[in-house]
Amino acid sequence: xxxxxxxxxxxxxxxxxxxxxxxxxxxxxxxxxxxxxxxxxxxxxxxxxxxxxxxxxxxxxxxxxxxxxxxxxxxxxxxxxxxxxxxxxxxxxxxxxxxxxxxxxxxxxxxxxxxxxxxxxxxxxxxxxxxxxxxxxxxxxxxxxxxxxxxxxxxxxxxxxxxxxxxxxxxxxxxxxxxxxxxxxxxxxxxxxxxxxxxxxxxxxxxxxxxxxxxxxxxxxxxxxxxxxxxxxxxxxxxxxxxxxxxxxxxxxxxxxxxxxxxxxxxxxxxxxxxxxxxxxxxxxxxxxxxxxxxxxxxxxxxxxxxxxxxxxxxxxxxxxxxxxxxxxxxxxxxxxxxxxxxxxxxxxxxxxxxxxxxxxxxxxxxxxxxxxxxxxxxxxxxxxxxxxxxxxxxxxxxxxxxxxxxxxxxxxxxxxxxxxxxxxxxxxxxxxxxxxxxxxxxxxxxxxxxxx
Numbered sequence: 001x002x003x004x005x006x007x008x009x010x011x012x013x014x015x016x017x018x019x020x021x022x023x024x025x026x027x028x029x030x031x032x033x034x035x036x037x038x039x040x041x042x043x044x045x046x047x048x049x050x051x052x053x054x055x056x057x058x059x060x061x062x063x064x065x066x067x068x069x070x071x072x073x074x075x076x077x078x079x080x081x082x083x084x085x086x087x088x089x090x091x092x093x094x095x096x097x098x099x100x101x102x103x104x105x106x107x108x109x110x111x112x113x114x115x116x117x118x119x120x121x122x123x124x125x126x127x128x129x130x131x132x133x134x135x136x137x138x139x140x141x142x143x144x145x146x147x148x149x150x151x152x153x154x155x156x157x158x159x160x161x162x163x164x165x166x167x168x169x170x171x172x173x174x175x176x177x178x179x180x181x182x183x184x185x186x187x188x189x190x191x192x193x194x195x196x197x198x199x200x201x202x203x204x205x206x207x208x209x210x211x212x213x214x215x216x217x218x219x220x221x222x223x224x225x226x227x228x229x230x231x232x233x234x235x236x237x238x239x240x241x242x243x244x245x246x247x248x249x250x251x252x253x254x255x256x257x258x259x260x261x262x263x264x265x266x267x268x269x270x271x272x273x274x275x276x277x278x279x280x281x282x283x284x285x286x287x288x289x290x291x292x293x294x295x296x297x298x299x300x301x302x303x304x305x306x307x308x309x310x311x312x313x314x315x316x317x318x319x320x321x322x323x324x325x326x327x328x329x330x331x332x333x334x335x336x337x338x339x340x341x342x343x344x345x346x347x348x349x350x351x352x353x354x355x356x357x358x359x360x361x362x363x364x365x366x367x368x369x370x371x372x373x374x375x376x377x378x379x380x381x382x383x384x385x386x387x388x389x390x391x392x393x394x395x396x397x398x399x400x401x402x403x404x405x406x407x408x409x410x411x412x413x414x415x416x417x418x419x420x421x422x423x424x425x426x427x428x429x430x431x432x433x434x435x436x437x438x439x440x441x442x443x444x445x446x447x448x449x450x451x452x453x
Contacts, residue, residue, distance in 0.1 A: 008181060012174030017167060024163040031155055039148065050087060051118045051130050059122040064089075064097050088113065088131040089120075097128070184208040188219055200227040232400060239402035239417065243283055247276040286418040290401060293425030300429060304453045305344045307372055307379055308334045314351040315370050318359065326364040332371025340379050340450040346426045347450070350434075353419040354383040354446045361387035361444070378432065378449040385445075390438035398436055399424045423448070 058064065067089065089098040094109045109117065109129065117129035144152070184207055191202040203223060206216045251273055257263040292298045315331050322329040340347075351370075358368045366386040373380050390398060397403045402417040427434040427448045438444035 008178035016170030090129045298429045328367045330369045339453040350423045353423045358385040382447040386443040389440040
């Protein structure tokens with residue numbers, strides 16, 4: 001099953017089992033070794049205690065006579081119930097005077113026994129030696145009594161139970177963690193499928209690890225943008241249909257009236273129809289340019305452009321229209337304006353759209369100022385007017401297609417609503433940026449940048 005939560009679960013379980021298994025093996029080995037070391041240390045204490053007892057016996061009797069009767073080795077047990085080892089005892093000369101195997105009594109200690117013998121002292125003098133059969137034995141080879149073996153068995157059983165409980169808890173925790181980690185991704189996939197099915201309201205809750213939360217936030221941002229783009233697309237289609245329907249209705253109505261001989265077939269009526277066809281042609285051309293901008297295929301003839309000349313020509317061309325509306329046209333000082341890398345015709349088109357927009361919104365007696373300032377890598381061109389300004393809620397949408405801040409404006413007075421969108425498309429195609437600053441009642445300043453040559 002190629003599911004992320006299954007893979008995570010398998011990985012968690014594998015890590016849990018390996019970890020618990022290693023801990024169990026190491027803990028069992030350490031417990032067995034430490035327990036045997038403890039028993040060996042206890043045995044060494046018993047051996048030294050027996051050597052002291054033998055020394056005290058010799059000091060009381062000043063001889064080894066009656067040693068076997070005085071000390072019952074076969075019945076002696078240590079403090080913790082472990083039977084004391086039966087020793088081999090020799091006198092000061094090394095001759096065995098007591099041994100479990102009576103045949104060795106009277107014989108001297110061999111070299112190995114002497115090497116492992118504990119001295120028996122009395123009044124600071126060595127009066128004999130005691131030898132234990134396993135005095136140099138490895139603790140891991142220590143023979144355990146039944147009670148000690150039972151204790152180790154119980155310890156291993158407890159350890160095994162702890163391992164099983166830890167493993168079971170680890171498996172349960174792995175299931176919970178794997179499902180918890182992958183649940184946001186499953187919710188995201190479900191929301192994506194619903195969104196693809198055009199359920200634009202789908203959003204996901206931002207939760208989980210930081211990386212997953214970032215993915216959820218990115219999805220929500222994408223969904224917001226796509227929903228907004230879908231709304232823009234629908235509105236644009238409706239606006240295009242409206243813009244095309246109006247001139248087509250005029251043309252169709254006038255032609256129908258002419259055919260019915262309601263209107264005379266004279267030059268005035270034909271001129272009216274011609275104006276409507278020009279409007280249709282302009283709208284189609286604008287839409288074509290925007291389509292090319294969306295596809296990134298706008299044709300540019302980027303050369304070194306003298307920005308001063310372009311600005312002065314644009315001001316000259318609009319001065320007549322400005323005078324007709326009693327609006328003053330000004331050019332800010334252009335001493336430091338340099339050349340830019342751009343398409344001169346498209347720059348002129350952008351200026352034409354911005355100046356036409358400014359003239360449309362500047363009342364009689366107002367002023368339009370055209371100018372430019374040089375920045376580090378760009379030249380910044382601006383068109384400032386003293387019109388009514390743009391409201392704060394309209395500013396983010398002012399460059400959208402078919403958007404009109406004044407919804408009551410008709411096409412005859414407000415244009416097609418594509419001029420600013422086309423201006424933005426051309427400026428961005430030439431590597432610049434465009435924007436607007438405005439305050440209601442104080443006018444607006446549209447600006448765009450072009451890269452310096």
